[in-house]
Amino acid sequence: MQHLRQLIEIENSELAQVLRFSLYGLEAALNQAREEYPQDPGIELCEQFLQELYQLLQPISVPQVEVSGEFKLIHLQTAFNSDSELNSYLGNSPLQSQNDADLWNEIQRCLLRVPENLAIAWRRLAGELAQEVGAVEDTQNLDELPFIRDEIIYPGLSGTIQAKGLCLSQKALLKTDINRSYATSELQLLAGFLLLYRKVLEIEPNLHHALKSVFSFDVVSFYTSPEQRHLYLEALSDRWQRTEKTDENTDPIFNLRAWIDMDEAIHSLVFIPPAERYSWWGKLQQESRRVLKKVANKAIKAGHDIRLKQLSGLYADNCTFSKDDIQLDCGGTPGEVLACLRVYARINQEENPGRVLFRSLR
Template identity: 45%
Template sequence: MQHLSKLLEIEDSKLAWVLRLGLYGLRTQLQEALKEATKDPGNSICQELLQELNELLQAKILTEKDWEVGRTGDGEKITPHHPITPSPHLSWEDVFEPIQPATTGELKLKYICEALLTDKELLQYVGEYEFHSSNDTDLWNELQRLLLRVPEKLAHVWQERILAEVSQLGALEDKFSLQQMSFCRNEHVYSGLKGNIEAKGLCLSNNIGFDPQLRMETRDGEFDVLAGIVSTCVKFIEIDKCLHHALKSVDRFGVRSLDSESEQAKYVTALLDRFHRVLATADADPAIALRARLDLDEAIHSLVYLPICDRFSWWGKLQQEARRTLNGVVEKARDAGYQVQIRPLWGTYADVYTWSKDDLQLDIGGIPGEVSACLRVYAKINDEVLPGRVLFRSSLEA
């Protein structure tokens, strides 16, 4: 560690900066791995290594007070600059391109966004993305929402890197200035910023009512889960212009962007109608209630990004939470004497297409020849067959 320490101590060294960011990334990855590999034979050594990394990096961590006054602990004035975070996929030539200071009016977060879009692993989940925000406040939220679409482990690594980067710009993580979205529980989604860049983060909260369009109060049950998810869907449609829908009752022939107000209105109307039908049939015949729940589940899962989100992203897990609520209503129908089958459709499209109808083919994201999203599960109630519906990636031959 001797040479690492010496290099890190060199002021204004690009080599030191590259090393420091690499160590931040390594520390985060090891911390995440330790959470799962609790019985790994290298566990204790890894913990010692993390302690050494903490000691190496500690000398470079500035306190919140230091940033507020614009000086280091030694009284030296801080001069923020805009380095590009090196991705594991960047070449050394990319890393050592000259770092240009921001010009007047230029976005402070611009270089972080450019660095993120060089990560080939991340790009397979978000495609050829282009940031469109015109100020740092909006850009911070756009950046964080993009990470909600990738696997949570990868998103966490990038969130740590980004926070390390913005500290060099005189900004600090703010865990308390958060935009709240109504939900059935409290959940921190991502932090905001304070200091040289001010931006609100995002959280789910049970301290505010559901979207008034739902016309529902808290019930302390699975309907609260559905109401929270539908409220979140409606809010995200308002704030995120990247969302699309593939709801058959609105448009059966393609995946449509929700960028326009007219398309938003059509989809949201259909979503709310299906939610209200679920409430209206809550005490009806279990088979009727199940059909209503299947329709709502389809509407929720038809709200998609292109490329399709990873199933283990924050967004993917939110939709899966809605689908899990089907289990209860299926059991009620079976208890009432109905023969019920439910089958989510995943895997190779050639293996599932006989269970589905009106599927849509994509030419972006996912694995060629496989299902990218199960919009509607296959269901059978006694002798009545209710086909599923999927989005699938075209095969290599196509």
């Protein structure tokens, strides 16, 4: 560890910065693997190594410096903008915030779109850099997003920087216009998505949509085409109302089609590049897919021949199952599916093509 310590402590070194970020990622990966494989024969050595790694990554004590006329978090902004791995998931657009509070929120929201291990490493680094300028993470000062559960998405800051964090809140859900109890947890989840999306579109300027029934030609930005926000939310609400009526309908095929349409609307809210599948955003949207499978299983139990396929992997292997796909020139791996907007469905021998975003080979 001697040479690692010497390199990581060099001030103003790009190599030291790259090493620190890589070790954060290694730490996060090993912690996750340790939880998944508690009986692994290497578990004790892994824990000892993690302890050494933790000590190595402790922030170096530096004198507090007053930063006037610029961000206190200027070093965090610079490091974030220059990280090539982050850029591969987020695109090359630099951070746009003009003050520390907005910068904290912009960075934290970006981290919701990258793989979990990378997000964990960067959240830890962001917290350390904030602490160096006299700010501390605050899990009480949070903006609330309505949803079916309580969850801190990311903390705010207090001290020299005042910034609100973000959380999911059942209490906020109960205050909305859709607050009644539903017969199934599945319908409660979809109501949560509808209300969550309404609120998210107010605070996240980087969102787009690719809902074919609203705009069939391309992925469209809500920032550059603000009228699309109303059109998308109106379509989402209409599909929600049709899905809500499935609670009263005994036809499993009618119900399945309504749920497929609703799931498509949920997955058609996207970033460019699309959020990584195992990011916070990716996992959130996958909750809709898991419910869709339950609805399909009910139709199967009723005697229907049903096959659903979430399209992923090489586009060449999936294009026969999809239609009206959209090609992008950023994100992911060239030639692969970036996001499955609509699942492929075979319903009693009837083919219903899916729809995807995919990366061009060029």
